Amino acid sequence: xxxxxxxxxxxxxxxxxxxxxxxxxxxxxxxxxxxxxxxxxxxxxxxxxxxxxxxxxxxxxxxxxxxxxxxxxxxxxxxxxxxxxxxxxxxxxxxxxxxxxxxxxxxxxxxxxxxxxxxxxxxxxxxxxxxxxxxxxxxxxxxxxxxxxxxxxxxxxxxxxxxxxxxxxxxxxxxxxxxxxxxxxxxxxxxxxxxxxxxxxxxxxxxxxxxxxxxxxxxxxxxxxxxxxxxxxxxxxxxxxxxxxxxxxxxxxxxxxxxxxxxxxxxxxxxxxxxxxxxxxxxxxxxxxxxxxxxxxxxxxxxxxxxxxxxxxxxxxxxxxxxxxxxxxxxxxxxxxxxxxxxxxxxxxxxxxxxxxxxxxxxxxxxxxxxxxxxxxxxxxxxxxxxxxxxxxxxxxxxxxxxxxxxxxxxxxxxxxxxxxxxxxxxxxxxxxxxxxxxxxxxxxxxxxxxxxxxxxxxxxxxxxxxxxxxxxxxxxxxxxxxxxxxxxxxxxxxxxxxxxxxxxxxxxxxxxxxxxxxxxxxxxxxxxxxxxxxxxxxxxxxxxxxxxxxxxxxxxxxxxxxxxxxxxxxxxxxxxxxxxxxxxxxxxxxxxxxxxxxxxxxxxxxxxxxxxxxxxxxxxxxxxxxxxxxxxxxxxxxxxxxxxxxxxxxxxxxxxxxxxxxxxxxxxxxxxxxxxxxxxxxxxxxxxxxxxxxxxxxxxxxxxxxxxxxxxxxxxxxxxxxxxxxx
Numbered sequence: 224x225x226x227x228x229x230x231x232x233x234x235x236x237x238x239x240x241x242x243x244x245x246x247x248x249x250x251x252x253x254x255x256x257x258x259x260x261x262x263x264x265x266x267x268x269x270x271x272x273x274x275x276x277x278x279x280x281x282x283x284x285x286x287x288x289x290x291x292x293x294x295x296x297x298x299x300x301x302x303x304x305x306x307x308x309x310x311x312x313x314x315x316x317x318x319x320x321x322x323x324x325x326x327x328x329x330x331x332x333x334x335x336x337x338x339x340x341x342x343x344x345x346x347x348x349x350x351x352x353x354x355x356x357x358x359x360x361x362x363x364x365x366x367x368x369x370x371x372x373x374x375x376x377x378x379x380x381x382x383x384x385x386x387x388x389x390x391x392x393x394x395x396x397x398x399x400x401x402x403x404x405x406x407x408x409x410x411x412x413x414x415x416x417x418x419x420x421x422x423x424x425x426x427x428x429x430x431x432x433x434x435x436x437x438x439x440x441x442x443x444x445x446x447x448x449x450x451x452x453x454x455x456x457x458x459x460x461x462x463x464x465x466x467x468x469x470x471x472x473x474x475x476x477x478x479x480x481x482x483x484x485x486x487x488x489x490x491x492x493x494x495x496x497x498x499x500x501x502x503x504x505x506x507x508x509x510x511x512x513x514x515x516x517x518x519x520x521x522x523x524x525x526x527x528x529x530x531x532x533x534x535x536x537x538x539x540x541x542x543x544x545x546x547x548x549x550x551x552x553x554x555x556x557x558x559x560x561x562x563x564x565x566x567x568x569x570x571x572x573x574x575x576x577x578x579x580x581x582x583x584x585x586x587x588x589x590x591x592x593x594x595x596x597x598x599x600x601x602x603x604x605x606x607x608x609x610x611x612x613x614x615x616x617x618x619x620x621x622x623x624x625x626x627x628x629x630x631x632x633x634x635x636x637x638x639x640x641x642x643x644x645x646x647x648x649x650x651x652x653x654x655x656x657x658x659x660x661x662x663x664x665x666x667x668x669x670x671x672x673x674x675x676x677x678x679x680x681x682x683x684x685x686x687x688x689x690x691x692x693x694x695x696x697x698x699x700x701x702x703x704x705x706x707x708x709x710x711x712x713x714x715x716x717x718x719x720x721x722x723x724x725x726x727x728x729x730x731x732x733x734x735x736x737x738x739x740x741x742x743x744x745x746x747x748x749x750x751x752x753x754x755x756x757x758x759x760x761x762x763x764x765x766x767x768x769x770x771x772x773x774x775x776x777x778x779x780x781x782x783x784x785x786x787x788x789x790x791x792x793x794x795x796x797x798x799x800x801x802x803x804x805x806x807x808x809x810x811x812x813x814x815x816x817x818x819x820x821x822x823x824x825x826x827x828x829x830x831x832x833x834x835x836x837x838x839x840x841x842x843x844x845x846x847x848x849x850x851x852x853x854x855x856x857x858x859x860x861x862x863x864x865x866x867x868x869x870x871x872x873x874x875x876x877x878x879x880x881x882x883x884x885x886x887x888x889x890x891x892x893x894x895x896x897x898x899x900x901x902x903x904x905x906x907x908x909x910x911x912x913x914x915x916x917x918x919x920x921x922x923x924x925x926x927x928x929x930x931x932x933x934x935x936x937x938x939x940x941x942x943x944x945x946x947x948x949x950x951x
Contacts, residue, residue, distance in 0.1 A: 259333040259334040259382070259515070260334070260360060260380065260382065261331070261334065261360050261362050261366075261369075261370060261378060261380045262275045262276075262277055262360045262362055262380075265755065268753075269712075269720050269753055269755055270669055270712045270714075270720065271362070271364070271366060271710075271712070271722070272364055272365050272366065272669070272671045272710020272711055272712050272722055272723070272724045273362070273363050273364010273365055273366055273367070273710055273722065273724045273726075273749055274299075274300060274361075274362075274363040274364055274377075274749060274751075274762070274764050274766070274803060275360075275361070275362050275363070275364070275366075276297075276298045276299070276360070276361045276762075276805065277358065277359070277360050277361075278294060278295070278297065278298065278358060278359040278360075279358055280357045280358055282297070283356070283357070283358070283359075284948075285859070285867075285869045285903055286869065286871070286901055286903045286917055286919075287354075287395070287397065287903070287915065287917060287944070287946060288353075288354070288919075289309070289310070289353060289354035289405060289426065290308075290309060290310030290353065290939070291310050291313050291315070291350065291353035292305065292310045292313060292315070293310070293901075293919070294353055294356075294359060295315070295359070295361070296823070296855045296871065296873050297805070297821065297823050297855055297857065297871075298359075298361045298805075298823070299762075299764075299803035299804060299805050299823050299824065299825045299853075300317055300318050300361075300363060300377075300764075300766070300801075300803045300825050301315060301316070301317055301361060301825075302315070302316040302317070302319075302322050302827075302848060302849055302850055302853070303315055303316075303322055304316075304322040304323065304848045304929050304931065305928035305929045305936060305938055306929055306931070306932070306936060307477075307479050307936075308431065308937070308938060308939035308940075309428070309443060309477075309939070310353065311350070311443065311445075311475070311477060311479070312324070312348065312350070312479075313325050313347070313350050313353075314848070314929075315328060315379065316328065316376060316848070316849070317361070317363060317376030317377040317379075318363060318375075318376050318377065318747070318766055318768050318799055318801075318827075319375075319376065319768050319770075319797075319799030319827070319829045319846055319849055320373070320375045320376030320377075320730070321846070321847065321848065321849075322848050323346070323847075323848070323931075324345075324346035324347050324348065325338075325347040325350065326338075326345040326346045326347060327345075327373055327375060327376055327730050327743070328373050328376045328377055328378065328379055329341075329367070329370050329371060329372065329373045329374075329377075329378040329379070330347060330350070330378075330379050330381075331370065331378065331379070331380045331381065332351050332380070332381045332382075332383060332511075333380075333381075333382065333383055333469070333513070334380060334529070335511075335513050335529065335531045336531070336533075336587065336589070336614070337349070337350075337351055337381075337511070337533060338587070339533065339535040339583075339585035339587060339616075339618070340585045340586075340587055340616035340617060340618045340650070340652065341372060341373075341587065341614075341616060342372060342614065342616055342652035342653075342654050342679055342681065342731055342733070342734075343616050343617055343618050343650040343651055343652035343681060343733060343734040344583075344585070344616075344618035344650050344733060344734060345373075345730075345731070345733055348507075348535075348537055348539075348583070349507065349509050349535045349537070349585075351381050351383075352424050352445065352447040352473060353381070354405065354407060354424060354426070355383065355384060355407055355409075355422065355424045355447060355449070356381045356382060356383060356384075357382050357383065357384050357385060358381075358382035359379070359380070359381055359382065360378075360379070360380040360382065361377060361378070361379055361380075362377055362378045362380070363376070363377035363378075363747075363749070363766075364377075364708075364710060364724045364726065364747070364749055365671060365673050365708030365709060365710035365724040365725070365726040366660070366671070366673065366708075366710065367708075367726070368658055368660070368673040368674065368675040368706055368707075368708050368726055369608075369610070369658050369660055369673065369675075371656055371658070371675055371677060371729070372654065372656065372677055372679075372729065372730070372731055373729075373730045373731075374675065374706060374726065374727070374728045374729050374730075375728030375729060375730045375743055375744075375745045375747070375768065375770075376728070376768075383422075383449065383451075383469075384409050384420060384422055384449070385420075386411050386412075386413060386418040386419065386420045386451055386453055387411050387412055387413065387418075387420070388412075388413050388418075389412055389413065390410075390411075390412030390414070391410070391411075391412060391950065391951060392408065392409050392410030392411065392950075392951055393407075393408070393409060393948065393949060393950045393951070394406070394407070394408045394947075394948070394949045394951070395407045395408075395946060395947070395948045395949075396946060396947055397944045397945065397946030397947075398944065398945055398946070399942055399943055399944030399945065400942060400943055400944075401428050401429055401430060401431045401442070401942065402427070402428050402429030402430075402440075402442060403426070403427070403428040403429075403942070403944065404425075404426065404427045404428070405425070405426045405944075405946070406423075406424070406425045406426075407422075407423070407424050408422070408423050409421065409422035409423070409449075410951075411451070413453075416454055416455050416456065416457060417452075417453065417454055417455075418451075418452070418453035418454075418455070419450075419451065419452050419453070420449070420450070420451040421449075421450055422448065422449040422450075422451075423446075423447070423448050423449075424445070424446065424447040424448070424473075425445065425446050425447075426443065426444075426445045427442065427443065427444050427445075428442040428443050429441070429442040430442035430443070430478065431494055431939070431940050432494050432495065432496045433492075433494055433495060433496065434496045434497075434498060434500065434501050435495065435496065435497055435498035435568070435569055435632070436498045436501075436569060436632050436633070437498060437501045439478060439501055440478060441478050441479065441496060442477070442478060443475065443476070443477035443478070443479075444475065444476050444477070445473070445474075445475045445477075446473060446474055446475075447471070447472075447473035448471070448472050448473070449469065449470070449471045450469070450470050450471075451467065451468070451469045451470075452467070452468045452469075453465065453466065453467050453468075454466045462518055462519050462520060463518070463519040464516070464517065464518045464519070465515075465516070465517045465518075466514070466515070466516050466517075467513075467514070467515045467516075468513075468514050469511070469512070469513045469514075469515075470510075470511070470512050471509070471510070471511040471512075472508070472509070472510050472511075473508065473509045474506075474507065474508040474509070475505070475506065475507050475508075476504065476505070476506045477504065477505050478503065478504045479503065479504070479505055480496060480500040480503035480541055480542065481503070481539075481541050481542065481543075481550055481932040481933050482496075482497060482499075482500045482503070482541075482542055482550055482554065482567075482932075482933050482934055483554065483929075483930070483932075483933055483934025483935050483936045484496075484497075484934050484935045484936075485554065485557050485558050485564055485567065485934065485935070486558055486890075486891060486927075486935055487558070487564070488564075488567075488568070489927060489935040489937070493925045493935075493937040494937065494940065497567045497568065497569070498569045498632055498633070498634075499542060499545070499566075499567070499569065499576055499627075499629055499634060500541070500542055501634065502540060502578055502634065503539075503540065503541040503542060503578075504539075504540050504541075505537060505538070505539040505540070505541070506537070506538055506540075507535065507536060507537035507538070508535070508536055509533070509534070509535045509536075510533070510534045510535075511531070511532070511533045511534075512531065512532045512533075513529060513530065513531040513532075514529070514530045514531075515527065515528070515529045515530075516528045516529075520596075521596065523595075523596055523597045524594070524595065524596040524597075525594070525595050525596070526592070526593075526594045527591075527592070527593045527594075528590070528591070528592050529590070529591045529592075530589075530590045530591075531587075531588060531589055531590075531591075532586070532587070532588040533585075533586065533587045533588070534585070534586050535584075535585040535586070536582075536583070536584050536585070537581075537582070537583055538580055538581065538582040538583075539581040540578060540579070540580055540581070541578065541579065541581060542576060542577070542578055543577050543578065543579035543581075543624065544575070544576070544577040545566065545573065545575075545576055545577075546566070546573050546574065546575055546576075547575055549933075550932070550933040551931075551932065551933040553933075554567075554933045554934040555891070558891055566629065569629065569632035570632070572628070572629055572630050572631070573628070573629045574628045574629075575626060575628070576626070576627045576628065576629055576634065577624050577625070577626055577627075577640075578624065578625045578626075578627060579622055579623075579624045579625075579646070580622050580623050580624070580625075581622055582620070582621055582622055583618055583619065583620050583622075584618075584619040584621075585616065585617065585618050585619070586616060586617055587614070587615070587616035587617075588614070588615060588616070589612055589613055589614035589615065590612070590613050591610065591611070591612040591613075592610060592611050592612075593608060593609070593610035594608065594609055594610070595607065595608035596608075602665075603663050603664065603665055604663070604664040605661055605662070605663050605664075606661070606662045606664070607659070607660065607661040607662070608659070608660050609657075609658065609659040609660075610656075610657070610658050610659075611655070611656065611657045611658075612654075612655070612656040613654075613655055614652075614653070614654045614655075614656070615651075615652065615653045615654070616651075616652050617649060617650065617651050617652070618649070618650045618734065619648075619649045619650075620642075620646060620647065620648050620649070621642055621646070621647055621689075622642050622646035622647070623639055623640065623641055623642055623646070624639065624640040624642075624646070625638075625639050625640075626638050626639070626640060641689050642689065643687075644685035644686060644687055644695070644697075645685070647685065647686045647687075647689065647691070648683060648684060648685040648686065648697075649683070649684050649686075650681070650682070650683045650733070650734025650735060651681065651682050651683075651684075651734060652679060652680065652681045652682075652731075652734055653679070653680045654677065654678065654679045654680075654731075655676075655677075655678045656675065656676065656677050656678075657675070657676040658673070658674065658675040658676070659673070659674045660672070660673045660674075661673075667713055667714040667715075668711065668712070668713050668714075669711065669712045669713075670709070670710070670711050671708075671709070671710040671711070671724075672707075672708070672709055673707065673708040673709075673710075673726065674705070674706070674707055674708075675705070675706045675707075675729075676703075676704070676705050676706075677702065677703070677704045677706075677729065677731070678702075678703050679700075679701070679702040679703075679731050680700070680701050680702075681698070681699070681700045681701075681702075681731075681732075681733065681734040681736065682696060682698065682699045682700075682734060683696070683697050683698040683699075683734045683735050684696050684697070685697045698734065698735050698736060698737050699737065699738070700732070700736050700737055700738045700740070701738065702731060702732075702742055704729050704742065704744075706726065706727040706728070706729055707726065707727055708724065708725065708726025708727065709724065709725055709726070710722070710723065710724035710725075710726075711723050711724070715752075718754055718755060718756045719752060719753070719754050720752065720753045720754075720755075721751075721752050722749070722750070722751050722752065722753065722764070723749065723750045723751075724747075724748070724749050725746065725747065725748045725749075726746075726747050727744070727745070727746055727747075728743070728744065728745035728746070728747050728768065728770075729742060729743065729744055729745075730742060730743035741772045742772070743770065743772055743773060744770065744771045744772050745768050745769060745770040745771065745773075746768075746769045746771075747766070747767070747768045747769075748766065748767045748768075748769075749764055749765065749766040749767075750764070750765050751763050751764030751765060751803075752764075758807070758808055758809040758819075759807070759808040759809075760805070760806070760807040760808070761805070761806050761807075762803065762804070762805040762806075763802070763803070763804055764802070764803045765800075765801070765802050765803075766799075766800065766801060766802075766803065767798065767799070767800040768798065768799040768800070769798055770796060770797045770798065770799070771796060772795060772796070773795065773796070773797045773831075773846070795831065795833055795834075795835045795840060796831070796832045796833040797829065797830060797831045797832055797846060798828075798829070798830060798832050799827060799828070799829040799846065799849065800827070800828055800829075801825060801826045801827035801828060802824075802825070802826045803824075803825050804822070804823070804824040804825070805821075805822070805823050805824075806821055806822045806823075807819070807820075807821040808820060808821070815862060815863040815864070816860055816861060816862040816863060817860075817861050818858065818859065818860055818861075819857075819858070819859045819861065820857060820858045820859070821855075821856075821857040821858075822854070822855070822856055822857070823854065823855040823857075824852075824853070824854040824855075825850075825852075825853045825854070826851065826852060827849055827850065827851055827853075828851065829845060829846035829849040830842075830843055830844060830845055830846065831843065831844040831845075831846070831882065839882075840882050840883075841886070843885075844882040844883060844885070844886065845879045845882065845884065845885055846879075846882070847878070847879055847880055847881050847882065848878050848879075848880065848929075848931075849878065850875060850876040850877075850878045851876050852874065852876040853873075853874065853875060853876060854873070854874045855871055855872070855873045855874075856871065856872050857869070857870070857871040858870055858871075865906055865907035865908075865913075866904065866905065866906040866907070867904065867905050867906075868902075868903070868904040869902070869903045869904070870900065870901070870902050870903075871900070871901050872898055872899070872900050872901075873898065873899045873901075874896070874897075874898050875896060875897055875898075875899070875926075875928070876896050877893050877894050877895055877896040878893065878894050879892060879893055880892055880893065880894065880929075880930045880931060891930070892930075893930075894926070894927050894928060894929060894930060895926035895927045895928070896926075897924050897926035897928070897938070898922075898924065899919075899920050899922075899924060899938070900920070900921040900922055901917070901918070901919050901920070901921065902917065902918045902921050903915060903916070903917035903918075904916055904917075905948075910950075911949060911950040911951065912947070912948070912949050912950075913947065913948045913949075914945075914946070914947050914948075915945075915946050915947070915948065916943070916944070916945050916946075917943070917944050917946075918941065918942070918943045918944075919939060919941070919942040919943075919944075920938070920939055920940060920941045920942065921941065922941075923940055923941035924938075925937050925938070925940065926938055
């Protein structure tokens with residue numbers, strides 16, 4: 224693959240050199256340079272031909288959440304699957320695109336793909352540190368064709384801390400129960416043509432679970448560091464240019480397990496963890512690099528070139544099988560088998576507990592070019608852009624297994640099994656993506672046409688020996704797909720905008736798929752309106768996603784119906800339809816204080832519409848982890864003397880964890896519905912110093928928030944934190 228790496232670098236260098244040459248030859252000063260956003264300003268959002276929502280820095284600071292799941296509470300059309308309570312392994316889906324390991328949506332940081340191997344191994348076991356972000360954008364609809372490869376649901380862009388225009392920085396520090404300690408600091412500035420930013424994040428916690436017969440905590444330790452450097456051309460340069468360099472490093476150690484609880488044990492103590500999971504721990508490290516060059520060409524033209532590289536290593540050392548059975552199967556049986564229940568509790572000895580080194584080494588790299596400009600045909604303005612991305616990624620698994628016996632409630636080491644072909648494999652992908660969008664403005668009407676082309680080659684190689692001298696290519700696929708979209712907005716008046724859109728959705732199948740395994744495909748429709756009147760914002764959007772082929776990515780965390788933990792499972796035809804509602808306003812203003820309030824609600828119906836060929840899935844079966852009702856209500860009081868108080872309530876509906884849960888009417892195949900209250904208050908001691916206190920899950924409601932990966936899992940219990948924000 225080194226030839227492709229060299230070609231990527233050469234292509235980027237050539238285009239950057241071309242841009243420099245054009246700048247030297249140009250005589251007119253001109254356009255402005257894009258910021259790294261996927262939605263842009265509030266005015267851009269108003270005329271987006273699909274659902275578009277932004278979570279601002281001010282909104283993020285209200286509750287100082289560190290869990291990305293909680294940060295997305297106010298965004299409609301987003302579905303989550305809880306796992307660890309801290310949000311370190313997010314499971315996020317959009318409009319029926321399954322939330323499992325956030326493998327069906329396009330995730331970016333500052334417009335750059337950040338999933339470890341988005342084509343070869345889409346399960347996102349890495350997710351950027353959400354607490355250091357300054358904003359979040361969620362885009363759905365026809366414009367998602369600009370941000371592939373996943374266009375069935377939508378795109379999520381995390382905005383990192385920007386380089387400040389003047390020297391300065393901030394420090395946020397928080398202490399709370401469960402031994403939680405959080406520190407976020409950054410400093411930077413702009414002097415002349417140069418700008419810089421240095422940023423650090425650290426979080427430590429002891430966790431809220433208790434392991435049977437063990438003093439080991441169930442906490443975490445996370446570190447994340449970012450450095451950014453920017454150069455801008457002089458104000459009197461012929462054409463404006465900007466060069467941004469960003470480097471990021473993070474590492475994590477967290478004592479989390481795939482094994483949950485049986486319902487009986489959950490009812491007795493939802494924070495319990497079985498002793499046989501004592502050694503479970505995930506460690507990882509991530510390095511990310513990006514260089515982005517922008518040049519303004521002509522009055523409105525702009526050429527952006529981005530080179531990026533992400534390296535990610537993780538090892539989740541965790542219980543994988545018990546007495547010859549997968550942990551998910553064993554946990555399911557233990558609800559009705561008292562002997563297996565006793566094994567989990569440590570009351571009964573058992574042999575052959577396999578703890579696997581789920582070690583994977585990933586890389587993803589690419590170069591991306593995008594050119595935008597505008598022209599007129601008569602009185603019709605055309606804003607257009609076109610882009611191309613060359614990308615490659617890889618997932619390398621080498622996973623030995625340690626075998627233990629449980630004797631008198633303790634793990635006793637027996638031997639190590641070297642990896643076989645299933646645990647000694649490499650998935651590779653190469654992809655070329657091309658996209659084009661054109662927005663035509665006819666007075667109050669805007670029409671946006673979009674096209675995207677994906678050419679993907681994947682391969683999986685399995686090795687029969689640890690030295691990797693005996694190789695067998697077990698899967699190989701070539702996928703080509705052309706997607707189209709059309710969106711329209713109409714400014715009914717200065718406050719109300721109507722919108723409509725349709726586009727073709729696509730999600731690649733991963734390196735474990737063969738040519739006869741189809742990718743996920745859909746046709747997506749939406750119709751709605753937006754109101755923007757001062758502080759008042761209202762979005763009402765109906766949507767329909769018609770899947771000609773829905774696909775489940777198989778993993779240990781989310782096994783497929785045939786118990787497969789790799790590759791894909793073809794679910795066939797399905798539909799997801801529903802309604803998104805979002806409302807924000809200042810409901811009172813006067814006498815020294817204001818009262819902001821808001822409501823977010825999503826109603827969704829997702830189901831299989833045709834029996835599968837193999838008879839495992841039937842028409843009318845629900846889609847897993849797609850809640851019918853999700854809602855958040857928010858109210859705040861902000862006083863002119865410097866204090867603020869905020870309260871929100873979130874309702875999470877019960878969901879099915881697999882396709883047949885309604886056919887068999889088994890409560891063990893559903894999660895609980897529950898309401899979570901969060902309260903936060905802050906007081907400004909000085910213009911540069913503010914203290915805050917927050918309580919998450921105020922009523923300490925415990926619920927079965929998820930049954931994946933294996934067993935009942937509780938949501939985060941009541942958490943109280945005290946913090947300070949300093950500006951300097």
